[in-house]
Amino acid sequence: MDRKPARLVTSALFVLLSLAFIVGAPAIALAQARSLADAYRIIASKEFVDLTHSFSPLTPVWRGFGPAxxxxxxxxxxxxxxxxxxxxxxxxFFAMVGQYGTHVDPPAHFDPAGATLDKIPVKQMILPLVVFDVTPMLKRDPNHLLTVDDIKAWEQMHGRVPAGAFAALRTDMYKDWAKNPRRFERYPFPAWSLAAIRFLYEQRGIVANGHESMDTDTTPSLESETWLLKHGHWQIEVMANLDKVPATGALIVVSWPKPQDGLGFPARAFAILP
Structure with a gap:
């Protein structure tokens, strides 16, 4: 895969962010304007992939919450x-729990001292995206948990997971969201292992993670989800179209409303392809 476009995006954004800290000469202001225009032209020329489901009162939700x-x-x-x-x-009017459809879980969802939605920095809402595809493994193990060995095998093919990335788990469960909701709600399902989650945050320095299912893992105590949220991290659940995104080289943009002390909310996520 040619990574030159991704490097151009990174370079343009670096210049733009650097200039944002400089105040003064007209020449600097002109350079800043050109950098912004260049960055926009590069990004606008790329393919965008929506990673978000539409939702309605009929779409799947955890039974403990109930429909919208x-x-x-x-x-x-x-x-x-x-x-x-x-x-x-x-x-x-919309009446629904914050954890509905494609949604964001902030640390405060599980941690009384954790950051709420309005405290997550906006600079964390655009990140390099890496995708771990476990669909080949599901043929022999339909409920495969991503392992540290899986991540290291991925790195042999694609390079080290970059610090500051958003890590997504592709399972293709999203295809059942509208067509076969009962199957989408199945339990157990392919998910993250706690060891993989800890490795990505502690050893690779990712910023956030996401997946297609309604939960991070299938343990009775939700050990992977509990660990990441209680360690100051956030995640996106019920993602879509990860099969249309490359393993590396894309950017993810995620946004959500800003309710004061919010504990979760439907989110809009999309990828910008290299």
Missing amino acids: TFSAAADPATGRPYTIDRDGFRAQ
Whole structure:
């Protein structure tokens, strides 16, 4: 794979971020504007892959939460729903748990002293993306847990996992999200081992992780999920389309609303391919 475009994106962003700390001469301001324009042109020319599911009151959710409800917003004075024909606009109410659809789990989801959604730095919302594909292993072990040996074998092919990366686990479970919800909700399922999670954070310095399932692992105590959230890390659950993203070289962009002291929220994630 030609990594030159990815290096160009990295170089352009480095220049842009460096110049952001400099205040002064018009020449610097002009260079900053050119760097921003160059970075945009490079990124805009790339292929984008949506890593997010659409969700509705009918989509899978952990049984302990229950489905969402969508309803039309109404005038509180009359109780009459707003319509475009009568009012010129319409709006909706959404009632659902934060861990719904493709969503972000902040540390505070499991840790009373952990960071809430509004405390996660925005600079962590765009990261280099690495994808561990365990689908070949699922033919002999449908509930394979990614191991440290799997990661090291991946590194033999793709190079060392870069510090500061977002690590995603590809299982192709996402294909059952809409077509076969019962199968999507199956238990057990392919997942992360605790050893792999700890290795990636402690030995490789990743920033966050994500997966296609509704949980990080299948242990009774959710040991992998508990460990990462209680150690100040965050994750994206119920991801989609990881089969359309290369093992390395892409960027991931993730965003979510900023509820004060938020413990989770549906998120929008997408990849920019090299």
